[in-house]
Amino acid sequence: MNPFVMVKADYRAMHGSAWAIVFLVACAVAIGVALSAQEKAVRQSATYAAADFDLVVGAAGSATQLVMTTIYLQPDALPLLPGQTLKSLQTDPRIKAFAPMAFGDVVAGYPLIGTTKEFVTRWGRFSAAAEGRFFAAENEAVIGSGVKLQVGQDITPAHAVAGEQSRLGEISPQEQAHRHAHVHLTIVGRLPQTGTPWDNAILIPIESVWETHGLGNGHQTDGIIGPPFDADDIPPIPAFVVKPASISHAYQLRGDYRKNNFMALFPAEILVTLYQAMGDVRDVLLVATVLNGVLILAAIILLVLAIFSLRRKRYVVLRALGAPALYIGLVAWLGAFGLIAAGCVVGLFLGWGLTALVSMWLSAQTGLALVLIFDWLQIGPALFMLLSGSLFALVPAWLSYRLPLHEGLRQL
Amino acid sequence: MSFHGTLHSLVHEALQPDGQRLRILDIPHLSFAGGERVGISGPSGSGKTSLLHCLAGLVIPDHGEIVWDQIPITRLEASACDAWRLRHVGLIFQDFQLIPELSVIENILLTTCFSQWRVGQEARLQAHRQAEALGLPDRDQPVSTLSRGEQQRVAVARALRHNPPLILADEPTASLDRANADKVMRALLAYADTQRATLVVASHDPAVLALMDRVIPLANGRVQAGAEEAS
Ligand SMILES: Nc1ncnc2c1ncn2[C@@H]1O[C@H](COP(=O)(O)OP(=O)(O)OP(=O)(O)O)[C@@H](O)[C@H]1O
Ligand SMILES: [Mg+2]
Numbered sequence: 001m002n003p004f005v006m007v008k009a010d011y012r013a014m015h016g017s018a019w020a021i022v023f024l025v026a027c028a029v030a031i032g033v034a035l036s037a038q039e040k041a042v043r044q045s046a047t048y049a050a051a052d053f054d055l056v057v058g059a060a061g062s063a064t065q066l067v068m069t070t071i072y073l074q075p076d077a078l079p080l081l082p083g084q085t086l087k088s089l090q091t092d093p094r095i096k097a098f099a100p101m102a103f104g105d106v107v108a109g110y111p112l113i114g115t116t117k118e119f120v121t122r123w124g125r126f127s128a129a130a131e132g133r134f135f136a137a138e139n140e141a142v143i144g145s146g147v148k149l150q151v152g153q154d155i156t157p158a159h160a161v162a163g164e165q166s167r168l169g170e171i172s173p174q175e176q177a178h179r180h181a182h183v184h185l186t187i188v189g190r191l192p193q194t195g196t197p198w199d200n201a202i203l204i205p206i207e208s209v210w211e212t213h214g215l216g217n218g219h220q221t222d223g224i225i226g227p228p229f230d231a232d233d234i235p236p237i238p239a240f241v242v243k244p245a246s247i248s249h250a251y252q253l254r255g256d257y258r259k260n261n262f263m264a265l266f267p268a269e270i271l272v273t274l275y276q277a278m279g280d281v282r283d284v285l286l287v288a289t290v291l292n293g294v295l296i297l298a299a300i301i302l303l304v305l306a307i308f309s310l311r312r313k314r315y316v317v318l319r320a321l322g323a324p325a326l327y328i329g330l331v332a333w334l335g336a337f338g339l340i341a342a343g344c345v346v347g348l349f350l351g352w353g354l355t356a357l358v359s360m361w362l363s364a365q366t367g368l369a370l371v372l373i374f375d376w377l378q379i380g381p382a383l384f385m386l387l388s389g390s391l392f393a394l395v396p397a398w399l400s401y402r403l404p405l406h407e408g409l410r411q412l
Numbered sequence: 413m414s415f416h417g418t419l420h421s422l423v424h425e426a427l428q429p430d431g432q433r434l435r436i437l438d439i440p441h442l443s444f445a446g447g448e449r450v451g452i453s454g455p456s457g458s459g460k461t462s463l464l465h466c467l468a469g470l471v472i473p474d475h476g477e478i479v480w481d482q483i484p485i486t487r488l489e490a491s492a493c494d495a496w497r498l499r500h501v502g503l504i505f506q507d508f509q510l511i512p513e514l515s516v517i518e519n520i521l522l523t524t525c526f527s528q529w530r531v532g533q534e535a536r537l538q539a540h541r542q543a544e545a546l547g548l549p550d551r552d553q554p555v556s557t558l559s560r561g562e563q564q565r566v567a568v569a570r571a572l573r574h575n576p577p578l579i580l581a582d583e584p585t586a587s588l589d590r591a592n593a594d595k596v597m598r599a600l601l602a603y604a605d606t607q608r609a610t611l612v613v614a615s616h617d618p619a620v621l622a623l624m625d626r627v628i629p630l631a632n633g634r635v636q637a638g639a640e641e642a643s
Contacts, residue, residue, distance in 0.1 A: 002525040005518060012513035012554070317509045320470055321570075322498025323526045325491055401490065406462070406471030409509065 003330040006318070010311060010335045017307050018339055021300060025343025025389075026350055028296040029382045032289055033351025036378055038358055039282055041370040043275060046072075049196035049368060050267040052122050055242040055250055057081070057089075057257050057264045066263060067270040070101055070239050072366065073111050073197045075160055078103065081262070083218070083234025089242065090228055094249035097123055101239040102209040105157040105180070109170045110147050112157050112202045114209030116226050120191070123243055132189030138208045138217070138225055142189040146199035153187050155202070156180065157212060168200050183212050195369030210235045297385055301392045304336050308396040311335075315400035316408035328397050336393030337386065344382040351378075414446025415481050415500070415577035415610045422466065422476035424633075436462050437473065437633040444610055449601070451621040452614040454630035460614035461506055463630065464580045467612065468501050469493040480578065498523060502571035502609075506582040508563050510570075512556035516548050519555055520569045542569045546599055547592070560587040568596055572603050579604065581613045585620055597623055 011018055050071050058066040059079035068074040089098050099119035105112040118124075120134055120142060132151040135142050143149055148169050159178040185204060193199055205225040207217040215235035217224075242264075244250035250266070257264035315328050352372065359370035400408060424437040437459050444450055452460050465471050466478060469485040478486045480500065485493055497503070510519050520539040521531050543550055546565040549558070555566055564587045571579060579600060585593035597620055604611040613620060621627050629636040 001527060002529045002531075005514065005522065005525050006511070009511050009513040009518075314511070317511070319494055320468075320497075320503065320505075320509065321523055321526075322494050322501075323523075324495065327526050404471045406465040409465075409470070409505070 001324075001327055001330070003327060003334055006314075006331040007335045007338065010314070010331065011338075013311075013314075014307060017303070021303055021307070021336075021339040022343040022346065024296060024300055024303065025340050025385065026347035028293060028300075028385065029344050029347025030350035030354060032293060032381050033348055033378045034354040034358070035285060035289055037352065037355040037372060039285075041355065041359055041372055042362070042368070045195065045368045045370050046274075047268075047271060049194075049198075050271060052119075052125075053241050053267045055244055055253060055264055056267060057085070057240040057242055057262065058238060060261045060263045063263060063265050063270055064274070066239060066265065067267050069103060070241065071197075071267055072368075073103075073113075073201060075103075075111065078238035080236035080238055081240070083236055085240070085262075086218075086229050086234050086237060089240060092253075094245055094253055095242055096245045097243040099241050100206050100237045101241060102206050103238055104160055105209065105212070106160045106175055107155045107157050107185075107202050108149065109168045109172065109175070110143075110149075110200055110202050111160075112141075112204060112209075114204055114206035116206060118226075119241060120203050122194070126192055129189035130192045132187075134189055135203070135205055136188075136225070138205055138211060138223070139183075139185050140188045141185045141202050141204045141208075142191055143187055144191055144199040144201045144203075145193040147190075147202060149187055149202075151187050151190055155185050155187060156183055157185065180212050183208075193369075195371075197366055197368060199369075206237075293381060293385075297389065300340070300385065300389045304340075304389055304392050305395060308332055308336065308393045309399075312396050312400050313408070315397050316403070316405055319400065320405050320409060325401070328400070329394055332393045332397035333390050337390040340386050340389045344379075344386055348379065348382065414608070416446040416448075417444040417467070417478065417480040417578075417610070419443070419467070419479075420477045422473050422478070424462065424466065424471070424473040424475075435633055437466065439463070439476075439633075439635055442628065442635070444612065446610055447604070447608045449604060449611045449623065449625045450613070451624035451627035452612065452630060453616055453621055453627050455616070458630040459633040460630055461582055462633070464503075464582050464612065464614055468503050468580050469497055498526065499574070500576055500578055502574070502576035502579045504567050504571045504579070504581040504584050506586070506614075508567040510555050510563055510566055513554050515552050516543055516550065516555060516558070516566050516569075517552075519566050520573055522570065523573055539569070539573065542572060547595060561589065561592050564588055565592070565596060568599060572599075575607055577607065577609050579609055579611045579613075581611070581615075583615055584613060585615065585617055590619075593617070593620070 053071050056066055056070050059081045061079045065076055066078065069076045069078055086100055089095060097118050099116045102114035103111065117134055129142060130145060141155065157180050158175040161174045161178065207225050211217055216231060218229040218231050218234050220230050242253060244253050254264045318328050355372055359372060362368065363370055419439060419442040422437055422439045425433040425435050428434050452463060454460055466473050472486055477484055483496065485496060488496060511522060517539050520542060521535065524531050524535055540550060546569055548562060548565050555563055564584065568584060581600060584596055584600065588596060600611060601623060603609060613624065615621055
């Protein structure tokens with residue numbers, strides 16, 4: 001039994017209407033795949049970006065804002081913690097490592113962050129810089145892998161204007177106007193890629209930030225960077241990233257630093273609530289997608305019925321020539337299956353291509369490296385469409401059995 | 413091989429659009445001896461096509477029985493009847509019923525595809541020989557681009573493809589000029605001779621009817637008086 005001869009003949013007879021099915025299916029599948037793949041990619045890379053931030057401590061305020069600013073570097077003015085906090089963290093035995101974070105300045109649109117070498121090396125995960133070296137003195141800076149500046153270049157930071165969203169790599173008029181003209185930093189190294197917004201950041205010793213704003217350097221003596229910080233009067237700090245010694249310590253610390261104008265949180269908690277909010281949006285999208293899918297499926301079924309009804313005379317002729325029902329069924333089903341399958345394949349690639357494009361754009365905007373995940377679950381709806389849609393092609397074939405062949409040959 | 417057939421008290425009616433039932437066939441008895449060449453004549457609308465379709469099992473008549481080689485085809489299930497037709501009947505339709513998008517050879521070999529995945533070299537060669545014998549162009553182009561006369565001959569070649577013991581030909585020369593009509597009839601008769609197949613040809617071409625052993629004249633769905641068969 002070789003139904004493909006007739007399938008080929010049917011495709012030739014269908015001309016453009018065959019492409020209509022392919023096109024419709026491809027669009028439906030592409031939209032569905034793109035939506036679910038994009039959502040997964042964003043979720044996964046957002047979680048990944050929070051990996052080095054075990055516990056974040058800041059002044060009481062918006063938890064979301066604290067997470068968005070420290071982990072995703074969204075420019076925002078955080079309330080400050082007293083410098084004394086640094087000292088108590090420094091001596092807390094429940095803490096394995098910690099790093100202060102100071103935000104607020106920019107260079108060529110890239111956020112400038114004051115911190116310590118512990119965090120620059122991502123708690124020792126980076127044994128060396130990708131290019132050059134880590135900073136070792138107050139006026140040295142290291143840049144993220146995505147920063148389009150050169151190692152060896154001199155830079156002058158500017159005060160970021162609140163609410164002003166600067167474009168990475170571009171010096172805005174505001175930046176020009178708010179330069180700390182007396183400060184000169186030298187880029188001494190470039191960090192390995194992290195796939196997070198921090199790839200678009202410039203990191204300097206926190207002492208350098210304090211000095212820029214005339215607040216001293218946090219040490220008794222000049223020229224030292226990094227812990228211990230032993231000055232009597234340590235400048236205020238917007239946030240700390242803390243690596244607790246153990247899980248139980250982590251919970252204790254979170255409890256302790258939730259009192260008295262402090263706020264401590266596991267970014268994962270915030271992300272969960274964010275994902276829940278995202279999930280609500282996703283649910284709405286999902287309902288929309290399902291409705292869209294149902295409509296498209298209905299359109300495809302109607303199209304299949306219409307196109308394959310035109311084949312009814314064909315089925316009658318095949319029967320008159322003695323073709324078994326199985327043969328006629330296969331011709332009809334395979335014909336529809338082939339068209340819808342072609343649409344699904346085109347749609348999957350279109351969808352993934354679309355996701356890749358949107359991801360590229362999102363990555364450029366946020367610095368989040370979006371990893372595309374090819375999930376077999378994404379193929380599920382396509383398969384459903386393939387099976388259900390192609391089965392409807394059997395209806396016209398089946399109808400050809402309802403009419404005596406003599407009538408069919410006369411009438412159709 | 414002796415593929416004989418009988419037909420008993422056949423009555424078939426068609427429902428007119430106005431709800432009236434029109435009797436299109438009313439034939440008390442007919443028989444076809446194995447290897448016999450029978451012509452069916454009659455004016456347009458006399459029921460030639462309807463009778464051939466009954467004989468091929470394409471329609472189950474309202475009354476009566478048709479038996480071919482001991483098989484009462486009027487009592488077969490639809491799919492069993494389709495299978496019987498594939499094995500035993502070479503049907504040449506009045507309007508050919510070719511697959512317009514397929515080539516000459518693909519049309520001739522179509523019925524082979526009902527049962528086989530690959531068409532063997534032998535069958536393919538045979539199809540080419542058949543096409544050649546009927547003077548068909550052996551081109552790989554859709555038959556819809558062929559002339560009506562050429563299409564007619566493709567239909568003949570397709571009907572002979574499975575060496576059926578019964579050939580039912582509905583006006584097989586209607587679209588042909590004299591020379592081609594002769595060619596087609598010679599092919600049909602040669603086939604019937606070598607295979608000792610039973611041949612039933614509906615036609616109003618006297619030259620064609622003259623080649624038959626006998627002719628059944630139809631008018632208004634009835635066999636004309638005087639020509640009623642003895643047995
Ligand atoms: N399904 C039907 N519904 C209505 N009328 C029908 C039907 N089938 C056949 N007829 C009528 O029965 C008569 C016989 O038709 P048939 O096609 O058998 O004639 P024919 O002898 O083959 O004519 P022609 O020489 O034109 O081919 C015609 O009057 C036709 O209109
Ligand atoms: Mg006719």
